[in-house]
Amino acid sequence: xxxxxxxxxxxxxxxxxxxxxxxxxxxxxxxxxxxxxxxxxxxxxxxxxxxxxxxxxxxxxxxxxxxxxxxxxxxxxxxxxxxxxxxxxxxxxxxxxxxxxxxxxxxxxxxxxxxxxxxxxxxxxxxxxxxxxxxxxxxxxxxxxxxxxxxxxxxxxxxxxxxxxxxxxxxxxxxxxxxxxxxxxxxxxxxxxxxxxxxxxxxxxxxxxxxxxxxxxxxxxxxxxxxxxxxxxxxxxxxxxxxxxxxxxxxxxxxxxxxxxxxxxxxxxxxxxxxxxxxxxxxxxxxxxxxxxxxxxxxxxxxxxxxxxxxxxxxxxxxxxxxxxxxxxxxxxxxxxxxxxxxxxxxxxxxxxxxxxxxxxxxxxxxxxxxxxxxxxxxxxxxxxxxxxxxxxxxxxxxxxxxxxxxxxxxxxxxxxxxxx
Ligand code: LLP
Numbered sequence: 053x054x055x056x057x058x059x060x061x062x063x064x065x066x067x068x069x070x071x072x073x074x075x076x077x078x079x080x081x082x083x084x085x086x087x088x089x090x091x092x093x094x095x096x097x098x099x100x101x102x103x104x105x106x107x108x109x110x111x112x113x114x115x116x117x118x119x120x121x122x123x124x125x126x127x128x129x130x131x132x133x134x135x136x137x138x139x140x141x142x143x144x145x146x147x148x149x150x151x152x153x154x155x156x157x158x159x160x161x162x163x164x165x166x167x168x169x170x171x172x173x174x175x176x177x178x179x180x181x182x183x184x185x186x187x188x189x190x191x192x193x194x195x196x197x198x199x200x201x202x203x204x205x206x207x208x209x210x211x212x213x214x215x216x217x218x219x220x221x222x223x224x225x226x227x228x229x230x231x232x233x234x235x236x237x238x239x240x241x242x243x244x245x246x247x248x249x250x251x252x253x254x255x256x257x258x259x260x261x262x263x264x265x266x267x268x269x270x271x272x273x274x275x276x277x278x279x280x281x282x283x284x285x286x287x288x289x290x291x292x293x294x295x296x297x298x299x300x301x302x303x304x305x306x307x308x309x310x311x312x313x314x315x316x317x318x319x320x321x322x323x324x325x326x327x328x329x330x331x332x333x334x335x336x337x338x339x340x341x342x343x344x345x346x347x348x349x350x351x352x353x354x355x356x357x358x359x360x361x362x363x364x365x366x367x368x369x370x371x372x373x374x375x376x377x378x379x380x381x382x383x384x385x386x387x388x389x390x391x392x393x394x395x396x397x398x399x400x401x402x403x404x405x406x407x408x409x410x411x412x413x414x415x416x417x418x419x420x421x422x423x424x425x426x427x428x429x430x431x432x433x434x435x436x437x438x439x440x441x442x443x444x445x446x447x448x449x450x451x452x453x454x455x456x457x458x459x460x461x462x463x464x465x466x467x468x469x470x471x472x473x
Contacts, residue, residue, distance in 0.1 A: 053088075053091060053095075053334075054085060054088045054091075054334040054335060055085040055087045055088045055091075056085065056088075056337055056418075056420070058380055061379055061380050061381060062378065062379055062380075063337075063376060063377075063378045063379075063380070063418055065083050065084075065085050065337070065444045066085055066086070066087055066444050066445070066446055066447070067444075067446050067447040068444045068447060068449050070083060070337075070339055070378045070416065070418060071378055071379065071416065073339070073442055073444070073449060074339055074341070074378070074416050076449070077440050077442050077449075077451055078440060079339055079340055079341040079357055079358070079416065079439075080338065080339065080340045080341075080356075080357055080358035080362050080439040080440075081338070081339045081340075081439060081440050081441075081442060082336055082337075082338050082339075082422065082423075082426060082427045082439065082440070082441040082442065082453075083336065083337050083338075083339055083418075083441075083442050083444060084114075084116070084118070084119060084335055084336045084423055084441065084442065084443045084444065084452070085335050085336070085444055086122055086443060086444060086445035086446075087445070087446070088334060088335035088423075089119065089122050089123060089331065089332070089335045090122070090126060092330060092331045092332075092334070092335060093107065093109075093123060093126045093128060093331055094126070095305050095306075096305045096309075096325070096327060096330065096331070097126075097127075099305045099306045099308065099309035099310075100309050100312075100323065100325075101309075103309075103313070103323060104321075104322040104323065105322065105323040105324070105325060106129045106150060106172070106322070106323070106324045106325070107127075107128055107129060107325050107327065108128070108129035108130055108131040108150065108151070108152050108172075108287075108324055108325065108326050109123050109128045109129065109130055109131065109326075109327065109328065109331055110130075110131040110290045110326045110327060110328030110331075111130050111131065111132050111133075111137040111140065111141055111328075112131075112133055112137065112328060112425075112428060113328030113329055113331065113332045113333070113423075113424040113425060113428065114328075114332040114335075114336065114423055114424055114425075114426070114427065114428055115137060115140055115428055116427065116428075116441055116443070116452050116453055117140060117143065117144050117452065118441075118443040118450065118452030118453075119332065119443065119452070120140060120141060120144030120145075120146065121144045121145055122443070123144075123146075123331070124141075124144050124145035124146045125145070128146065128150070129146060129150030129151060129152070129172070129324075130146045130150065130151045130152075131151075131152050131154055131290070131326035131328075132151060132152070132153055132154070133153070133154050133155035134155065134162065135159075135161065135162040135165050135166070138151060138153065138162075138165065138166060138169065138171070142169065148169040148170045148171045148172070149170065149171075149172055150172060151166075151169070151171040151172055152171065152172055152173040152174075152175060152199075152287065152324060152326070153166050153171055153173070153174050153175065154175040154201070154249075154251070154326070155175075155177070156177045156178070156181075156222055156223060158174075158181060158184075158185075160184060160188060163184065163185055163188050163189075163196075164188055164192070167188065167189055167192055167194060167196060168192075171197075172197060173197050173198070173199055173246060173247065173285070173287070173324070174196050174197065174198055174199070175199050175200075175201045175249040175287060176198055176199070176200050176201065176225075176237075177200075177201045177223060177224055177225065178225060179225070179233060179236070182198075182200075182233070182236065182237055182240065182243070183240070185198070185242065185243065186237075186240035186241060186242035186243045187242060188242065189242030189243065190240075190241045190242035191242075194242070195241075195242055195243060195244040196242055196243055196244065197244050197246045198237060198243050198244060198245050198246055198247075199246055199247035199248055199249040199285065199287050200224075200225055200230065200233060200234065200237065200248065200249065201223065201224040201225065201249040201250065201251065201287075202224050202225055202227055202230050202248060202249070202250055202268075202269065202272065203218075203219065203221065203223055203224030203225065203226060203227060204224075204227055204250055204252065204264070204265040204268045204269065205218060205219050205227050206218070206252050206261050206264045206265040206268070207252070207253070207261065208252050208253040208256045208258075208261035208262065208265075208291070223251070224250070227268070230248075230272060231272075231275065231276065231279065234276055234279075234281050235279070235281075238281060245281055245282060245283070246282075246283070246284055246285050247283055247284065247285030247286055247287055247322075247324070248269050248272055248273055248276070248283060248285075248286055248287070249286075249287035249289065249324075250265055250266070250269050250286075250287070250288060250289055251287075251288075251289025251290060251291060251326065252265045252289070252291060253291055254290065254291050254293075254328070254329060255291075255293040255294070255329060256291045256292060256293050256303075257293035257300070257302035257303060258302075258303065259303045259307060259308060259311050262291065262308075262311070263311055263315060266288060266311075266312065266315045267315055269286060269288075270286075270315055270316060270317075270319055273286060273319065273321065274319070283321070284321065284322060285321060285322045285323070285324055286321050286322075286323055286324070287323075287324035287325075287326065288312065288323060288324070288325055288326075289325075289326050290325070290326040290327045290328045290329070290330070292305065292308055292327060292329070292330040293329070293330075294329055294330060294333040294334055294421065294424075295334070295421075296333075296371070296372070296373065296374065296420075296421050297372070297374050298374065305330065328424055328425075329424040329425070331424075332423040332424040333421050333422075333423050333424035333425075334420075334421050334423060335423040336421075336422050336423025336424070336426060336427075337418045337419060337420055337421075337422055337423075338358065338362070338363050338373075338418065338419040338422035338426055339378065339416055339417070339418050339419075340356040340357055340358035340362075340416070340417055340418075340419070341356065341357045341414065341415070341416055341417075342354055342355070342356060342357075342411050342412065342413055342414060342415045342416075342417065343355045343356060343357050343394070343413065344413055345411070345412065345413060351390055352387065352388065352389050352390065353389070353390045353392050354389040354390070354391050354392070354408075354411055354417075355392055355393070355394065356391065356392070356393055356394070356402070356417070357393075357394065358393055358402075358439070359393030359394050359395040359400050359433075359434070359436060360393055360395055360397065360399060360400045360401075360402075360433075361393075361395060361430055361431050361432065361433040361434065361436050362393075362426075362427075362430050362436070362438075362439050363402070363419060363422060363426050363430070364425075364429045364430065364431075365425060365426070365429070366401065366402045366403065367397075367399040367400065367401070368429075372403055373402065373403075373419040373420055373421055373422055374419070374420040374421065375391060375402070375403065375406060375408060375417055375418070375419055375420070376417065376418050376420060377408065377409050377411060377415065377416070377417055377418075378415070378416035378417060378418055379415070379416070380409060381409060382409075384409040384410045385409075385410050386407050386408065386409055386410075387407070387408065387409075387410050388405045388406065388407050388408075389403075389405075389406050389407075389408050389411070390403070390404050390405065390406070391403045391404075391406050391408075391417075394434075394436075395433065395434050395436075396434065402419070427439075427441050427453070432461060435458075435461060437455040437456050437457075437458075437461060438453070438455055438456065439455055440453060440454060440455050441453035
């Protein structure tokens with residue numbers, strides 16, 4: 053469910069018309085709906101009801117400060133994967149006591165910063181990282197709260213590139229080594245063992261593989277407890293999928309929570325959840341203007357002012373985002389377009405043979421479900437400025453990221469003095 057709908061043929065975000073937003077802020081433009089963020093957070097929180105749980109929003113999905121502040125105000129925690137994300141989360145008002153730090157490659161500086169901040173949990177993914185964490189914590193006279201991310205050897209996810217739970221993936225410690233590594237962790241001076249962590253992939257629409265992974269985790273927790281390893285938390289990662297096209301019906305948060313309750317049975321444990329896409333995906337759209345319609349060799353290209361640098365998912369994962377005209381006219385003929393951007397790469401194509409109401413130069417189109425892994429993955433290839441982001445709340449709209457000027461884009465680059473003298 054989201055708050056993007058047509059009113060009198062014009063696409064709206066809550067009470068704001070997307071045409072007005074584009075006129076005011078320019079294109080390409082990311083548009084986010086506060087009501088949708090709030091709704092998604094609440095639906096998930098309600099689904100877990102009285103179960104002791106921390107929703108640690110996965111900052112990587114959309115790390116805009118306006119978005120983080122919206123979620124912070126709802127009581128969200130944060131799942132971060134870098135010191136930069138931790139910095140953002142705390143600046144936006146998420147307390148360190150609700151932050152978990154994930155990722156395979158934490159640097160010594162990142163670990164130190166997180167210990168100084170006093171975060172809730174480190175999700176550790178290897179033995180060398182475990183030693184490093186213990187050493188740094190011990191040198192600071194403290195103990196790091198730890199979960200080990202186990203790799204359950206269950207594969208899932210919407211695309212091969214976003215699947216993480218199989219043996220071949222770099223993530224987590226090997227399933228069969230888990231118990232011995234927990235014993236090692238118990239023996240280290242800078243570690244306080246707290247939990248077990250798992251994350252098997254992203255855009256998972258069928259709960260079967262998740263269930264398989266979670267069942268393994270629950271049995272591991274029982275075994276660890278019988279070995280006197282004091283596990284009090286399970287971090288179930290993120291991964292719940294969303295509908296990208298009308299008619300798609302992925303597992304709902306309620307079904308997800310029900311499955312988890314069933315798998316936990318009578319196990320008394322605190323849960324940590326790291327949802328990213330489920331919170332942010334359908335809370336944002338990406339708006340672009342048609343520059344040209346180019347007809348050639350029997351194909352019709354709609355050339356947009358947005359490129360793969362602004363929205364990478366189609367080029368990277370062959371993802372198809374539903375595309376809608378911002379002004380819809382049911383009388384227009386529906387025509388197949390190749391939807392492309394201005395970048396000098398053949399992969400700069402959002403969709404091929406995409407049926408759309410006839411569009412013309414100057415018209416606006418909207419990529420739906422672009423709130424997660426959209427703006428955050430954008431870059432400045434072809435020296436195209438990172439585009440604007442706008443957050444809407446009812447009839448209010450705020451520019452929550454302004455694009456850099458050309459001067460700002462080159463400000464941190466230096467021409468060596470031997471070329472200037
Ligand atoms: N926790 C961990 C440890 C993760 O690696 C991820 C995502 C999440 C939580 C959040 O997963 P979510 O609930 O959003 O599925 N760029 C890709 C998705 C990459 C996901 C990476 N990890 C895409 O655009 O589809």
